[in-house]
Amino acid sequence: MVLHGDFHIHTNFCPHGSKDDMESYVVTAINKGMKSISFTEHAPLPKAFQDPTPEKDSAMKWEDIDAYFDEANRLKRLYENKLQINVGFEVDYIVGFEGETMEFLNKYGPIIEDAILSVHMLQAPNGEYACVDFSADEFERIIKLFGSVEQVYACYYDTVKQAVQSDLGTCKPMRIGHLTLIEKFSKLYPSKKDFREKIMELLGLIKKKNLQLDINTAGLYKEYCGLTYPNPGIMQQAKEMSIPMVIGSDSHTSKHIGRGFELLPDHMEFVAPDNIRN
Template structure:
């Protein structure tokens, strides 16, 4: 069993749990492979819109991050396959900077994910889609409706797939229905079916993978994986490979939502 989406203490909004705690927990769960996909540093001229500006790891921590995972690889060799990875943010308007970062560091990665967390809003500024319910309400007000937020999110995911980010562009699309994180508080009748199907068609065309992300099952205002069951069914029709990701920010979160994926196999 592989967990392809795990965070570490290098994430400022995460945990103090050490790499070894994650690996030991993974072994307890019977994992054979784990990818540490830490939030890569954001472009240097991008202003993180979250209140604490803690969405991603710092540039100055990159070498320590690489060294820590390499040390874990040596320590647990023969017991579990450990991958060095990043969760790369696709930020509309910062494609050149992102490609440059991947050109510099991509050769050192074993695995990676491409995700959308930030939306360029109508004023030209940026919002963090999944920060909090109150923040999501403000975004919806700025966009005119919850439905408009969902549309814009999926349009941005489409751009992330279509954009050339160079040789080391991630081939797995992260939590593609993240717009649903607060769905129980901000329901919408709009499922963006056309946009989601277009995303799946492109994922299939490019032979990319989908992050089957269990974190949504633990979110009190979501209670479903990213993506939900109907999207998984459509992905399977197109032969898209699904890679389970706990999106754990603490060692105890490894395995969250995994039972949903096992039931769908």
């Protein structure tokens, strides 16, 4: 198993993350022997979109973008002989806000080196938006909003499908984030329905679109999950389909860089992101 680095990292610009500064992430990565990392902070949500989380803390603030780039560029210069530092975003795909998302990508896509396209927000049958990545209590509320766990899962995978197929312009992220994030609370709220068919359909579309797959170890440490996003079985399917897989810790604190990488199957092959421009 070849590990090129950690390509899904958050920073102190994330409202729901730690206060560890970006340099502490860089130092930790160097101390762990990594050759490259990607800062993929949660891109600001579309200005017309109301953050549905109780804490309103899903993404970085619009006014922090310049400071984020300034600090990343300072660290690039300071550590250029020790670590390749890529700066970019984890961009939310939100149904109904594709236009605003494309505008953001058209503006910032040309100046970033990496990006992930992820689904955290779902639109319920009543039109309300909800974040499936917040808390167990909030997930329970979402189940009631949709009518069943199975309906939540179905909506999630349908939304990921829309993300994969979406036309977000020439700067659309090449990597799909945490494919099975919806399983974050699966031990507490298990689905009675098997969604492998939908997942296989998604893998086929990801392959067709020449996209990469985020292999996200954060789920290993979630109380009600205990699995990577996606799990090893799905990784094996992706490998057999020759879908490039990019490893990421989804760390929100510097000590978690590279967390769980040693637990991944030895026979898996991971690559560096396609987004990176040298």
